[in-house]
Ligand SMILES: [Zn+2]
Protein backbone atom coordinates (compact mmCIF):
# COMPACT_ATOMS: atom_id res chain seq x y z
CA UNK A 1 0.00 0.00 0.00
CA UNK A 2 1.67 3.23 -1.12
CA UNK A 3 0.45 6.73 -0.39
CA UNK A 4 0.19 7.30 -4.16
CA UNK A 5 -2.40 4.58 -4.39
CA UNK A 6 -4.36 5.99 -1.49
CA UNK A 7 -4.38 9.36 -3.27
CA UNK A 8 -6.10 7.75 -6.22
CA UNK A 9 -9.12 6.67 -4.22
CA UNK A 10 -12.40 8.40 -3.51
CA UNK A 11 -14.16 8.03 -0.17
CA UNK A 12 -17.87 8.64 0.39
CA UNK A 13 -18.85 9.27 4.01
CA UNK A 14 -22.50 10.13 4.63
CA UNK A 15 -22.70 12.33 7.76
CA UNK A 16 -26.49 12.65 7.79
CA UNK A 17 -29.07 11.33 5.37
CA UNK A 18 -32.85 11.72 5.24
CA UNK A 19 -35.56 14.35 5.35
CA UNK A 20 -34.22 15.45 8.75
CA UNK A 21 -31.03 16.65 7.06
CA UNK A 22 -28.38 15.71 4.54
CA UNK A 23 -24.61 16.17 4.37
CA UNK A 24 -22.29 13.78 2.58
CA UNK A 25 -18.53 14.01 2.59
CA UNK A 26 -16.79 13.03 -0.64
CA UNK A 27 -13.02 13.05 -0.34
CA UNK A 28 -9.61 12.10 -1.61
CA UNK A 29 -6.45 12.24 0.48
CA UNK A 30 -6.17 15.98 -0.26
CA UNK A 31 -9.64 17.21 -1.13
CA UNK A 32 -12.72 17.25 1.11
CA UNK A 33 -16.04 18.22 -0.40
CA UNK A 34 -19.33 18.38 1.45
CA UNK A 35 -22.45 17.66 -0.60
CA UNK A 36 -25.25 19.63 1.11
CA UNK A 37 -25.32 21.23 4.53
CA UNK A 38 -28.82 20.37 5.70
CA UNK A 39 -28.20 20.08 9.42
CA UNK A 40 -27.37 22.83 11.87
CA UNK A 41 -23.78 24.06 11.91
CA UNK A 42 -22.98 22.60 15.33
CA UNK A 43 -24.09 19.11 14.28
CA UNK A 44 -22.17 19.27 11.00
CA UNK A 45 -19.02 20.29 12.89
CA UNK A 46 -19.54 17.45 15.39
CA UNK A 47 -20.01 14.93 12.57
CA UNK A 48 -16.91 16.20 10.75
CA UNK A 49 -14.94 15.90 13.99
CA UNK A 50 -16.15 12.31 14.34
CA UNK A 51 -14.62 11.49 10.96
CA UNK A 52 -11.51 13.55 11.85
CA UNK A 53 -12.06 16.41 9.44
CA UNK A 54 -11.43 19.99 10.46
CA UNK A 55 -14.22 22.15 8.94
CA UNK A 56 -11.60 24.71 7.84
CA UNK A 57 -10.01 21.97 5.69
CA UNK A 58 -13.09 21.56 3.49
CA UNK A 59 -12.32 22.43 -0.12
CA UNK A 60 -15.90 23.22 -1.10
CA UNK A 61 -19.57 22.70 -0.34
CA UNK A 62 -21.79 21.58 -3.23
CA UNK A 63 -25.52 22.09 -2.89
CA UNK A 64 -28.00 19.81 -4.67
CA UNK A 65 -31.08 22.05 -4.23
CA UNK A 66 -32.65 24.64 -1.97
CA UNK A 67 -34.92 22.49 0.24
CA UNK A 68 -34.20 23.05 3.92
CA UNK A 69 -33.04 19.45 4.54
CA UNK A 70 -30.12 20.30 2.22
CA UNK A 71 -29.27 23.89 3.16
CA UNK A 72 -30.48 24.56 6.73
CA UNK A 73 -26.94 24.70 8.16
CA UNK A 74 -25.31 26.46 5.23
CA UNK A 75 -25.92 30.04 6.37
CA UNK A 76 -24.17 29.78 9.75
CA UNK A 77 -21.55 27.25 8.58
CA UNK A 78 -20.44 29.48 5.72
CA UNK A 79 -20.17 32.61 7.82
CA UNK A 80 -18.10 30.68 10.34
CA UNK A 81 -15.76 28.74 8.06
CA UNK A 82 -15.79 30.69 4.74
CA UNK A 83 -15.81 27.62 2.48
CA UNK A 84 -16.49 28.15 -1.27
CA UNK A 85 -19.99 27.01 -2.24
CA UNK A 86 -21.17 25.64 -5.58
CA UNK A 87 -24.80 25.58 -6.69
CA UNK A 88 -26.84 26.05 -9.84
CA UNK A 89 -28.21 29.52 -10.54
CA UNK A 90 -31.83 28.73 -9.47
CA UNK A 91 -30.52 27.09 -6.29
CA UNK A 92 -28.52 30.23 -5.47
CA UNK A 93 -31.75 32.24 -5.56
CA UNK A 94 -33.24 29.88 -3.00
CA UNK A 95 -30.12 29.95 -0.80
CA UNK A 96 -29.98 33.75 -0.78
CA UNK A 97 -33.64 34.13 0.10
CA UNK A 98 -33.31 31.57 2.94
CA UNK A 99 -30.21 33.00 4.61
CA UNK A 100 -30.61 35.31 7.57
CA UNK A 101 -27.39 37.27 7.09
CA UNK A 102 -25.43 37.50 3.84
CA UNK A 103 -22.11 35.67 3.59
CA UNK A 104 -19.07 36.78 1.57
CA UNK A 105 -20.19 36.94 -2.10
CA UNK A 106 -16.72 35.78 -3.16
CA UNK A 107 -17.60 32.30 -1.84
CA UNK A 108 -20.44 31.89 -4.35
CA UNK A 109 -19.72 29.77 -7.41
CA UNK A 110 -22.28 28.90 -10.04
CA UNK A 111 -22.24 25.36 -11.36
CA UNK A 112 -23.84 24.61 -14.71
CA UNK A 113 -25.19 21.08 -15.22
CA UNK A 114 -23.14 19.06 -17.72
CA UNK A 115 -20.15 21.44 -17.45
CA UNK A 116 -17.23 19.85 -15.63
CA UNK A 117 -15.33 21.94 -13.08
CA UNK A 118 -12.13 21.13 -11.23
CA UNK A 119 -12.38 21.27 -7.43
CA UNK A 120 -9.12 20.15 -5.82
CA UNK A 121 -8.46 16.54 -6.89
CA UNK A 122 -11.95 16.20 -8.37
CA UNK A 123 -13.48 16.78 -11.74
CA UNK A 124 -17.08 17.50 -10.76
CA UNK A 125 -20.08 17.37 -13.07
CA UNK A 126 -23.58 18.33 -11.98
CA UNK A 127 -26.56 16.69 -13.67
CA UNK A 128 -30.24 17.69 -13.63
CA UNK A 129 -32.66 15.83 -11.39
CA UNK A 130 -36.48 15.93 -11.56
CA UNK A 131 -37.61 17.35 -8.21
CA UNK A 132 -40.10 19.95 -7.06
CA UNK A 133 -37.76 22.93 -6.99
CA UNK A 134 -35.90 24.47 -9.90
CA UNK A 135 -32.20 23.88 -10.44
CA UNK A 136 -32.00 20.62 -8.46
CA UNK A 137 -29.08 18.39 -9.40
CA UNK A 138 -26.89 15.45 -8.46
CA UNK A 139 -23.11 15.32 -8.66
CA UNK A 140 -20.58 13.05 -10.31
CA UNK A 141 -16.95 13.06 -9.06
CA UNK A 142 -13.90 11.79 -10.93
CA UNK A 143 -10.42 11.50 -9.49
CA UNK A 144 -7.72 9.44 -11.19
CA UNK A 145 -9.35 6.27 -12.45
CA UNK A 146 -12.23 6.40 -9.94
CA UNK A 147 -15.74 7.79 -10.26
CA UNK A 148 -18.46 8.30 -7.69
CA UNK A 149 -21.89 9.90 -7.74
CA UNK A 150 -24.48 11.27 -5.33
CA UNK A 151 -28.11 11.23 -6.49
CA UNK A 152 -30.99 11.94 -4.10
CA UNK A 153 -34.32 13.79 -4.30
CA UNK A 154 -35.21 12.27 -7.66
CA UNK A 155 -38.84 12.02 -8.80
CA UNK A 156 -37.95 9.23 -11.20
CA UNK A 157 -34.84 7.72 -12.78
CA UNK A 158 -34.24 9.69 -15.98
CA UNK A 159 -32.02 8.40 -18.81
CA UNK A 160 -29.72 11.38 -18.14
CA UNK A 161 -29.20 10.48 -14.48
CA UNK A 162 -28.67 6.84 -15.41
CA UNK A 163 -26.04 7.87 -17.94
CA UNK A 164 -24.14 9.80 -15.26
CA UNK A 165 -24.34 6.93 -12.78
CA UNK A 166 -23.25 4.33 -15.34
CA UNK A 167 -19.66 3.28 -14.93
CA UNK A 168 -19.24 4.82 -11.48
CA UNK A 169 -17.33 2.72 -8.96
CA UNK A 170 -19.57 3.76 -6.08
CA UNK A 171 -22.90 5.53 -5.80
CA UNK A 172 -25.07 6.97 -3.08
CA UNK A 173 -28.60 6.63 -4.44
CA UNK A 174 -31.93 7.61 -2.94
CA UNK A 175 -34.22 4.86 -1.64
CA UNK A 176 -36.82 7.18 -0.18
CA UNK A 177 -39.99 5.18 0.36
CA UNK A 178 -41.75 1.87 0.16
CA UNK A 179 -44.88 2.35 -1.97
CA UNK A 180 -47.14 0.29 0.30
CA UNK A 181 -45.93 2.03 3.44
CA UNK A 182 -46.49 5.43 1.79
CA UNK A 183 -49.98 4.74 0.43
CA UNK A 184 -51.14 2.91 3.57
CA UNK A 185 -49.54 5.49 5.85
CA UNK A 186 -50.72 8.59 7.65
CA UNK A 187 -49.61 11.28 5.20
CA UNK A 188 -52.33 13.45 3.65
CA UNK A 189 -53.28 12.55 0.08
CA UNK A 190 -51.62 15.59 -1.52
CA UNK A 191 -48.30 14.74 0.16
CA UNK A 192 -48.49 11.09 -0.94
CA UNK A 193 -49.10 12.30 -4.50
CA UNK A 194 -46.16 14.71 -4.23
CA UNK A 195 -43.72 12.09 -2.93
CA UNK A 196 -44.84 9.44 -5.43
CA UNK A 197 -44.98 11.94 -8.32
CA UNK A 198 -42.44 12.71 -11.04
CA UNK A 199 -40.98 15.57 -9.01
CA UNK A 200 -40.91 13.87 -5.65
CA UNK A 201 -38.64 11.08 -4.47
CA UNK A 202 -37.33 7.72 -5.66
CA UNK A 203 -39.09 4.64 -4.24
CA UNK A 204 -37.30 1.47 -3.12
CA UNK A 205 -38.37 -0.55 -6.17
CA UNK A 206 -37.13 2.04 -8.67
CA UNK A 207 -33.90 2.36 -6.72
CA UNK A 208 -33.55 -1.44 -6.68
CA UNK A 209 -34.09 -1.72 -10.43
CA UNK A 210 -31.48 0.98 -11.05
CA UNK A 211 -28.95 -0.60 -8.70
CA UNK A 212 -29.33 -3.99 -10.43
CA UNK A 213 -28.86 -2.40 -13.87
CA UNK A 214 -25.83 -0.44 -12.71
CA UNK A 215 -24.29 -3.46 -11.04
CA UNK A 216 -24.62 -5.40 -14.30
CA UNK A 217 -22.78 -2.52 -16.00
CA UNK A 218 -19.91 -2.72 -13.52
CA UNK A 219 -20.73 -0.55 -10.48
CA UNK A 220 -19.78 -2.47 -7.37
CA UNK A 221 -20.51 -0.29 -4.37
CA UNK A 222 -23.86 1.14 -3.34
CA UNK A 223 -25.09 3.27 -0.47
CA UNK A 224 -28.84 3.76 -0.09
CA UNK A 225 -29.68 7.22 1.20
CA UNK A 226 -32.39 9.76 2.02
CA UNK A 227 -34.70 7.10 3.48
CA UNK A 228 -38.06 8.44 4.65
CA UNK A 229 -38.59 8.17 8.39
CA UNK A 230 -42.32 7.52 8.06
CA UNK A 231 -42.54 5.58 4.80
CA UNK A 232 -39.49 3.33 4.85
CA UNK A 233 -37.24 1.24 7.06
CA UNK A 234 -33.57 0.41 6.47
CA UNK A 235 -34.32 -3.32 6.31
CA UNK A 236 -37.24 -2.78 3.89
CA UNK A 237 -35.09 -0.72 1.51
CA UNK A 238 -32.21 -3.18 1.81
CA UNK A 239 -34.46 -6.16 1.13
CA UNK A 240 -35.94 -4.53 -2.00
CA UNK A 241 -32.49 -3.83 -3.42
CA UNK A 242 -31.06 -7.24 -2.48
CA UNK A 243 -34.04 -8.95 -4.12
CA UNK A 244 -33.37 -7.13 -7.42
CA UNK A 245 -29.65 -7.93 -7.30
CA UNK A 246 -30.15 -11.58 -6.37
CA UNK A 247 -32.66 -11.95 -9.22
CA UNK A 248 -29.69 -11.17 -11.49
CA UNK A 249 -27.55 -13.82 -9.71
CA UNK A 250 -25.42 -11.09 -8.20
CA UNK A 251 -23.95 -12.06 -4.85
CA UNK A 252 -23.32 -9.66 -1.96
CA UNK A 253 -19.66 -9.04 -1.10
CA UNK A 254 -18.61 -10.97 -4.21
CA UNK A 255 -20.28 -8.84 -6.91
CA UNK A 256 -21.33 -5.82 -4.89
CA UNK A 257 -21.37 -4.14 -1.48
CA UNK A 258 -24.45 -2.48 -0.07
CA UNK A 259 -24.88 -0.23 2.92
CA UNK A 260 -27.56 2.10 4.22
CA UNK A 261 -26.72 5.67 5.16
CA UNK A 262 -27.55 6.45 8.78
CA UNK A 263 -30.03 9.22 9.42
CA UNK A 264 -28.34 11.03 12.32
CA UNK A 265 -24.76 9.78 12.57
CA UNK A 266 -21.83 9.27 10.19
CA UNK A 267 -21.97 6.04 8.20
CA UNK A 268 -18.94 3.79 7.76
CA UNK A 269 -16.89 5.42 4.95
CA UNK A 270 -16.98 3.75 1.55
CA UNK A 271 -13.48 3.76 0.03
CA UNK A 272 -13.22 3.35 -3.72
CA UNK A 273 -9.65 2.54 -4.62
CA UNK A 274 -7.36 0.00 -6.18
CA UNK A 275 -6.12 -1.32 -2.88
ZN1 LIG B 1 -34.20 16.07 0.55
Ligand SMILES: [Zn+2]
Nearest residue numbers: 065067131153
Ligand atom coordinates in the same frame (compact mmCIF):
# COMPACT_ATOMS: atom_id res chain seq x y z
ZN1 LIG C 1 -35.78 17.99 -1.81
